[in-house]
Amino acid sequence: MATEKKPEPDELIHIGPEMAVAEADVRPEEAGAFVQGTSLWRDAWRRLLKNKLAVFGLVVVVIVTIAAIVGPTLIKRIFGFTPDYIPSHDPQLTQSFPPFTGPNGEFSWAHPMGTDNAGRDQLARILQGGQISLFVGVLSTLVSLLIGVSYGAIAGYVGGRVDNVMMRIVDVLYSLPYVIIVIVLLSMFRSQTPRGQLILLFIAIGSVSWLTMARIVRGQVLSLKNQEFVLAARATGVSNARIIFRHLVPNTLGPVIVYATLTIPQIMLTEAFLSFLGFGVQAPLASWGSLAADGIQNIAIFPWQLIFPGVTMALTLFSLNFLGDGLRDALDPQMRTI
Amino acid sequence: MFRFIVRRLLVTIPTILVVISITWVLIKLAPGNFYSGEKRLPASIEKSIREKYGLDKPWYQQYGKTMWPIISRLDFGTSLRYEGQSVNTIIKRSLPVSAGVGILAYLLALIVGITVGSIAALKQNSRWDYGSMALAMLGISVPNFVLGPILVLIFSLGLYWLPPSRWAGFPSRNLILPVVTLSAIYMAYIARLTRAGMLEVLRSDYIRTARAKGLSERDVLIRHGLRGGLMPVISYTGPALAFLLTGTVVVERIFALPGLGNYFIQASLNRDEPLIIGIVAFIAITLLLMNLLVDIAYAYLDPRVRYN
Amino acid sequence: MTSPDGNLLEVKNLRTYFETDDGIVKAVDDISFQLKRGETLGIVGESGSGKSVTNLSIIRLVPNPPGKIVSGQVLFNGTDLLHLSTDAIRKIRGRRIAMIFQDPMTSLNPFMKISKQLMEMTELHLGHTREQARAHAIHMLETVGIPDAHTRAGSYPHEFSGGMRQRVMIAMALSCEPELLIADEPTTALDVTIQAQILELIKKLKRKTGTSVILITHDLGVVAGMTDHVIVMYAGKIFEQARTTELFSLPGNPYTKGLLRSVPDPTAEQGKLYQIPGLPPDVAHLKPGCPFAQRCDYTQDICRREFPPFVQLNADHYSLCHFAREVYSESGGTPV
Numbered sequence: 001m002a003t004e005k006k007p008e009p010d011e012l013i014h015i016g017p018e019m020a021v022a023e024a025d026v027r028p029e030e031a032g033a034f035v036q037g038t039s040l041w042r043d044a045w046r047r048l049l050k051n052k053l054a055v056f057g058l059v060v061v062v063i064v065t066i067a068a069i070v071g072p073t074l075i076k077r078i079f080g081f082t083p084d085y086i087p088s089h090d091p092q093l094t095q096s097f098p099p100f101t102g103p104n105g106e107f108s109w110a111h112p113m114g115t116d117n118a119g120r121d122q123l124a125r126i127l128q129g130g131q132i133s134l135f136v137g138v139l140s141t142l143v144s145l146l147i148g149v150s151y152g153a154i155a156g157y158v159g160g161r162v163d164n165v166m167m168r169i170v171d172v173l174y175s176l177p178y179v180i181i182v183i184v185l186l187s188m189f190r191s192q193t194p195r196g197q198l199i200l201l202f203i204a205i206g207s208v209s210w211l212t213m214a215r216i217v218r219g220q221v222l223s224l225k226n227q228e229f230v231l232a233a234r235a236t237g238v239s240n241a242r243i244i245f246r247h248l249v250p251n252t253l254g255p256v257i258v259y260a261t262l263t264i265p266q267i268m269l270t271e272a273f274l275s276f277l278g279f280g281v282q283a284p285l286a287s288w289g290s291l292a293a294d295g296i297q298n299i300a301i302f303p304w305q306l307i308f309p310g311v312t313m314a315l316t317l318f319s320l321n322f323l324g325d326g327l328r329d330a331l332d333p334q335m336r337t338i
Numbered sequence: 339m340f341r342f343i344v345r346r347l348l349v350t351i352p353t354i355l356v357v358i359s360i361t362w363v364l365i366k367l368a369p370g371n372f373y374s375g376e377k378r379l380p381a382s383i384e385k386s387i388r389e390k391y392g393l394d395k396p397w398y399q400q401y402g403k404t405m406w407p408i409i410s411r412l413d414f415g416t417s418l419r420y421e422g423q424s425v426n427t428i429i430k431r432s433l434p435v436s437a438g439v440g441i442l443a444y445l446l447a448l449i450v451g452i453t454v455g456s457i458a459a460l461k462q463n464s465r466w467d468y469g470s471m472a473l474a475m476l477g478i479s480v481p482n483f484v485l486g487p488i489l490v491l492i493f494s495l496g497l498y499w500l501p502p503s504r505w506a507g508f509p510s511r512n513l514i515l516p517v518v519t520l521s522a523i524y525m526a527y528i529a530r531l532t533r534a535g536m537l538e539v540l541r542s543d544y545i546r547t548a549r550a551k552g553l554s555e556r557d558v559l560i561r562h563g564l565r566g567g568l569m570p571v572i573s574y575t576g577p578a579l580a581f582l583l584t585g586t587v588v589v590e591r592i593f594a595l596p597g598l599g600n601y602f603i604q605a606s607l608n609r610d611e612p613l614i615i616g617i618v619a620f621i622a623i624t625l626l627l628m629n630l631l632v633d634i635a636y637a638y639l640d641p642r643v644r645y646n
Numbered sequence: 647m648t649s650p651d652g653n654l655l656e657v658k659n660l661r662t663y664f665e666t667d668d669g670i671v672k673a674v675d676d677i678s679f680q681l682k683r684g685e686t687l688g689i690v691g692e693s694g695s696g697k698s699v700t701n702l703s704i705i706r707l708v709p710n711p712p713g714k715i716v717s718g719q720v721l722f723n724g725t726d727l728l729h730l731s732t733d734a735i736r737k738i739r740g741r742r743i744a745m746i747f748q749d750p751m752t753s754l755n756p757f758m759k760i761s762k763q764l765m766e767m768t769e770l771h772l773g774h775t776r777e778q779a780r781a782h783a784i785h786m787l788e789t790v791g792i793p794d795a796h797t798r799a800g801s802y803p804h805e806f807s808g809g810m811r812q813r814v815m816i817a818m819a820l821s822c823e824p825e826l827l828i829a830d831e832p833t834t835a836l837d838v839t840i841q842a843q844i845l846e847l848i849k850k851l852k853r854k855t856g857t858s859v860i861l862i863t864h865d866l867g868v869v870a871g872m873t874d875h876v877i878v879m880y881a882g883k884i885f886e887q888a889r890t891t892e893l894f895s896l897p898g899n900p901y902t903k904g905l906l907r908s909v910p911d912p913t914a915e916q917g918k919l920y921q922i923p924g925l926p927p928d929v930a931h932l933k934p935g936c937p938f939a940q941r942c943d944y945t946q947d948i949c950r951r952e953f954p955p956f957v958q959l960n961a962d963h964y965s966l967c968h969f970a971r972e973v974y975s976e977s978g979g980t981p982v
Contacts, residue, residue: 172353175576175629177621179584180602184361184614187606188368269481273588276483277603292483296592299487300495310484317479325475543752549707550747551767551818552740561766565757641802642756 047330054326060319068130075124099304114304125286126309132287136202137268141260143206148213153248156221170211178208186279194285201280205270209263216259220252254331262324265317288313350626357622358615362404365611414616419608425616428601436586436597442517447524455532477526482585486519486592516593520585524578531574536567576632580625654858655681655826660718662703669930673699675882686859688873694926696882697862701828705739741771744819748831750811754803760814761799767821786817790847809840820851828860845872866909870894878902881927881937888963898965898974900942944969
């Protein structure tokens with residue numbers, strides 16, 4: 001990277017109008033102790049851990065993810081319920097029970113979140129819904145990452161007219177009712193298979209979200225490309241493509257990671273409301289959005305059908321947002337714009 | 339400035355045409371059609387329907403037939419599902435509903451958000467600050483289709499304070515829940531933006547100068563701080579409007595309001611081509627115009643920005 | 647209104663500390679000095695020496711948190727500013743003590759016309775009406791040498807060059823004819839030629855209005871031409887204080903000598919530029935003894951063990967050093 005180690009902005013302790021004492025500048029011999037060099041990542045990790053909310057977020061996200069992945073299988077093993085499991089055609093069991101209640105109103109461990117109208121276990125359904133929601137969230141984010149980072153890096157690196165044109169396109173796209181068009185797309189092309197619909201869904205959502213990522217990456221590349229290491233690479237004949245993807249892009253990782261972490265909840269929200277409106281995930285697959293749509297029907301009588309998926313979703317998004325915030329504070333406290 | 343506006347408008351018109359065209363293409367490409375349900379119609383009936391709606395003509399003729407009235411007279415045709423009603427009429431009828439709810443929601447978001455955010459910035463790291471920012475985070479994380487029904491549960495079905503849904507014109511108590519539901523997420527974003535913007539400004543040198551001049555803290559904040567501090571909120575208005583649109587769609591579905599969003603969803607489900615195109619075009623025009631307004635406002639408020 | 651011994655400003659045992667994650671930073675640690683009416687005092691030091699914080703402390707503009715004025719007195723015309731109510735100190739800020747800052751680009755409100763920024767001062771402190779304030783503002787702009795002041799008054803800060811902006815700052819500061827002007831590195835952000843102009847301007851205005859000035863800088867050259875007395879600060883403490891002429895010709899402190907040596911002399915022969923070896927210490931973790939010990943040419947064991955005494959070398963000349971008298975003698979002075 002740079003040829004000498006400048007004190008990174010986060011290594012300076014700003015303690016007033018002009019006092020900035022550079023920790024790194026104290027000579028080790030005089031300090032009397034060996035000053036451990038820290039890389040940007042370790043510093044960031046340390047700072048992240050100090051942020052209790054972010055840690056909370058991280059923990060919850062991890063728990064929810066694990067639960068979503070292994071949950072349905074576990075429940076199947078232990079209780080024998082699958083998300084589609086309809087216990088029988090016994091009318092007594094094919095109804096919506098409140099949480100922790102059995103067929104005769106007695107306390108039961110079987111359904112901690114109650115059942116839906118067909119008697120299916122809510123917990124299992126919510127966990128399976130989580131699988132889909134998280135799956136769409138993460139994959140769509142990856143799609144938007146790929147598109148956005150490439151687009152932004154190229155625009156920023158090439159600069160000039162090409163950059164202008166590319167960014168104008170982004171500006172115009174930004175002001176379009178993208179989601180409306182996505183709705184049209186999804187409603188027109190309702191796929192026959194739930195799988196197909198899913199793929200359609202996350203391509204559609206992913207292609208909506210790359211715009212801001214492109215802007216961010218372009219900004220970063222613009223400020224990086226005039227630094228010495230780029231000139232050095234150029235001087236030794238490295239091809240442009242290599243420079244962009246091997247040198248510049250890795251240095252934009254910080255903001256990219258932060259923004260990606262904040263994009264996942266946004267995308268999950270988009271998927272959720274698309275499914276809620278009926279354009280997203282189709283039965284028998286469920287996502288939190290479609291579960292909420294189902295749950296709304298009976299909100300007056302069986303409120304838990306909406307509340308549990310809703311709260312679970314809110315909790316997950318909440319945690320992801322805190323995590324994203326914490327990452328942003330940890331990687332670059334100056335980056336706060338929202 | 340004038341040239342800037344003209345240039346933007348010049349870009350806008352082709353953009354909208356492109357948007358309409360893409361929509362049209364999507365609808366035409368899609369499998370299935372608007373007139374059949376689950377069953378297949380007898381061939382003769384199908385043929386006469388297709389003739390009636392010009393669906394048997396080549397695609398460029400159909401395209402022209404759709405686009406020309408739009409370009410020449412802004413005539414979007416007649417709805418395929420709602421007998422005899424022209425698309426323009428439907429839009430005119432449903433627009434006030436959506437606009438009303440949307441504007442009220444955004445105003446509410448601005449008032450509450452800016453106030454909360456400013457106070458949080460002033461009392462940084464206090465309990466008020468942490469509390470309100472945590473609440474804001476919650477606002478961002480709870481989807482509106484969860485918040486809405488929960489509010490209904492509490493305030494309508496539980497406490498009997500407010501009516502649960504249905505449209506009852508302006509002004510009515512029916513508006514409260516939809517507006518609040520729609521407003522929540524923007525309140526949260528604006529609060530956070532305001533806080534961040536104010537904090538940034540309050541740290542700046544010119545605020546220090548203002549204080550050194552002996553101005554009261556109130557004057558420092560309002561006269562010097564707000565202008566710069568609210569900039570992020572103003573530039574947020576652009577994207578916010580786009581999201582507001584989609585939020586309106588959901589809220590109208592939940593509360594059964596006869597607004598543009600609701601009609602749009604119905605039209606999509608019904609494959610009502612003229613109505614879909616009409617609403618999409620309308621939304622696109624509105625968005626582009628609003629974005630232009632926001633850019634103008636931004637330039638007006640920040641003397642450092644000069645468009646050539 | 648001056649206190650009995652003719653001092654406009656007396657700072658006594660001022661201590662301003664900052665609480666950081668890393669510990670308590672003693673930005674200003676027991677500073678005392680006086681300023682007589684009509685005089686110019688220079689405060690010289692490297693970054694981190696505490697010179698800016700000292701001046702912010704005088705008008706109580708230290709960012710809090712994390713900063714806090716822990717103890718001491720600041721007597722302005724006999725009144726202790728540190729114990730005034732917030733209302734009272736606001737009346738003094740801008741009206742009787744004015745301050746200009748280092749970077750005029752960021753120190754002026756970019757969203758406000760400069761006329762308004764100037765008018766604010768007099769409307770607030772002198773009770774001017776809009777017309778009076780505007781007329782006064784234009785007059786001030788003319789005084790500091792802004793050409794075509796009448797039209798330019800309606801401009802925004804970004805429409806001025808750096809030097810012009812600093813003139814605007816000066817105009818703003820002197821609007822209410824304060825008794826004391828504190829200039830915090832007023833020329834550091836400017837080109838060398840403009841620097842000279844601004845300093846001349848300050849000198850001229852001072853002569854005209856009789857304002858006392860505290861000039862903060864890291865540049866000894868600036869101090870030489872402008873000040874009557876000088877204070878040299880390091881690591882939050884005063885290392886030397888004397889009349890300017892005496893400090894330059896007969897320095898009594900190794901740090902000062904180092905600073906003087908660092909000023910490039912164009913007439914000297916070719917050779918390496920001198921630089922005081924090492925870097926300023928971490929003020930959050932000061933070791934016992936003299937803060938300058940590691941970098942000093944005269945260091946001995948006692949310097950690392952004991953904090954140096956504040957030695958009086960002359961009527962007006964003090965130095966914080968174990969070997970103050972020796973250094974002073976070496977320079978050619980005769981200690982009392």
